[in-house]
Amino acid sequence: MIKTPRIAVHVTHIDEIDPYLNAGATHLIIDNSYFSNRSMAPSHPPREVKGLLDHVKSIAPTITTSVTCDVILHHHMIPEIIDLFEHLKESPPTAIRYQDLGLLPLIHEHLPECTPTFISETGNSNNESLDVLEHLGAKSIQLNNEIPYSQLKNITQNPKINWQLQVHGHILIQHSHRKLLSSVSGKKDRHFTRSEDQDFKGRYYHFFESHHGCFMFGHFDRCLISEAKKLRRLALSDWIIDGRGLGIEHNVTVINAYQSILGEEEPSKEKLENTFSILQDQSRTPLKIGFFNTNKTDVDWRDQKTTQLSKYTIKGACIDIQKNSHIVVEVEEDFDANDTLIILTPENKELSFHKLKLSSLNNKSLKTTQNETLVKIAWIKGVTAGSKLVKKSN
């Protein structure tokens, strides 16, 4: 039986706590720009992070809490992070969220009772890598947004890990350590701005900058409301709503939406459509499911040319084609004039022939070739520069 997932949302200020809890959030993630990579909240020192966490606990003592500490770690940050962990020690959160593997030993050392939650945003996940993360100490993992449903289903069958998934909100698509917006006049730290890609007109991307660098978000936000039925079939511990920087009213609507579909075994199509409309109406960007159903970028994975080449032994490269006369071949591996050879063109055409008319560059007839020499063969229609002369591998 699949457990009901928690609805998780980021909290940056005391004023957000009650509205989010009332709307149905069951996991509050304390977010602070000091330690959280792309937090849009002000940068507060450790005692204020602790203060906010303590406040959450006083209002809702049984709720799941976590603190985001997902910076890409540079050495100068280590003392600050240890200071944060020491502040949290007395009354720790349920979990610490991290993405840099270097933080894991610090979590183990200073907050051993906290659940280390690995965030694989923009990263990669396969069963092997997830096993390694588990072996290193991750107890909970937020899976990246690029994993399609079929794979999510497979991954989440491992009950030893609490699996989290972002169901709604901005999709981070690039993180630069460089502060880039200062090249645009008048832009300052913590600026959130929208920009159109001039080579993909009509696509507006949001950029945010803080002392951690510049972050770029997708031209649409992720929304999995329409996929509620599938979503409910995944053994997820947490549905993450990333509404950072979008305001209390926005986030309350989103929490309400997801909480309402959690409450129904089989939400109707009409309800899902209506809920989606409500969310789309209040969103500043188009809402889409992204790669949730399928990720076709996989189709582009293999290099067709080199895969094709793997069936053959490369004998040479055609480097000069003189129409109706000859082809100059740079020999990579010896071959004989009697060999049955194939020419693979850059366009992936295969031209098969045997008994080459083989000669040296000064027109002496050759029966065989030598490595790293140039030889001539008779011109063959369809062969272009860059074609490979190959022989079928045994």
Next chain:
Amino acid sequence: MNKKPELVAPGGNFEKVKIAYRYGADAVYVGGLAFGLRKSAQNLSPAQLQKAVDLANEEGRKLYVVLNGYTHQDELAELPAYLDVLEKCQVHALIISDLGTLSLAQKYTTRPLHTSTQASVSNWKAAEQWKKCGAKRVVVARECSITECKDIQEKAGIEVETFIHGAMCVSYSGKCTISNYSSGRDSNRGGCIQSCRHPFSFSENGQEELVHLMNAKDLMGVSLIPEIKAAGLHSLKIEGRMKSNLYLANTVAVYRDALDQDILQTQSISTYEKQLSNISNRGFSSGSLEKRADSKNSISANWNGYSKGCLFIGTIKHQDSEGYYYADIKSPFNANEQIELLHPQNKIESLDSPEFLSISNTPVEKIAQNSVIKFKSTKVISPYTLLQKPL
């Protein structure tokens, strides 16, 4: 005395592997038929990998193979067979970004494992974790300074390799999926279309501004070699498996020369920088090697094209018994234009206006792209000497 770092160069195809060794690389990194990040490079077949390893062994060099694309679940089953090929070839190391790939590589090979810069390791504690998982070396994030690299190497007790030259990702490598979302091609599996280099429009106070916001300048760290040697960093890497023979030869030759100097004079640095700037580039910065890169020092925001001082013309392939040199020409030129030779010893000299002949012995005035020509010269020219045209 400061230790000399290993110079690691890109080998986009088998010819480039030979060029890299000829011009002074200690090691070359190449892609195989799968699991790499440069889908469009002419990656090496298993037979070519074996030949490249044999060549490296003969010359006392190293050959590393990249497996630095993000391996997805569906491909995991294919990985052991490929690892077996790499084990049989006895390549000198595997460069890996995914923890799962690393785990399988440990299981199926005895090859040393290097963590790719794609893993964005930026601190010694993360390096320790990779070491714990079996990595012998970490190619650190390009956001690390020389001081941070030194700390990582010393505190984690791991070999550190850092990039010294070439194109840069604007993002932390591996922390980018722009191509995935903008074009359906996977940034981290060899499909990056570099849409980060596009112009973006920003509206400010009613005015629209066009900026190449994320168009990172190329990295050039030749002036920092004394600091790098003093820091004792293990290896320096040159980016560019997709770049021309001339880029490769020129860059390797300059860094070889610079690394071999006991004391690097200001005059020499300036000469090296000029020579490196001659090859097509997006403007240069020292990235984050000295201090954190920012938009002012490391972005070509007002981009108006590549800069270059010379053009790659071709590669000398062979000399016949009659003394003719044969060149594989990649860019057209006229016989009366000044052409220079870049020799493997990093010596550049003018070619003495020879008569260029087709291989049918006809004099050629306009030399075409993708043709083989021959000529005689009073200069001593070895195979893989490069021809360039000053602009």
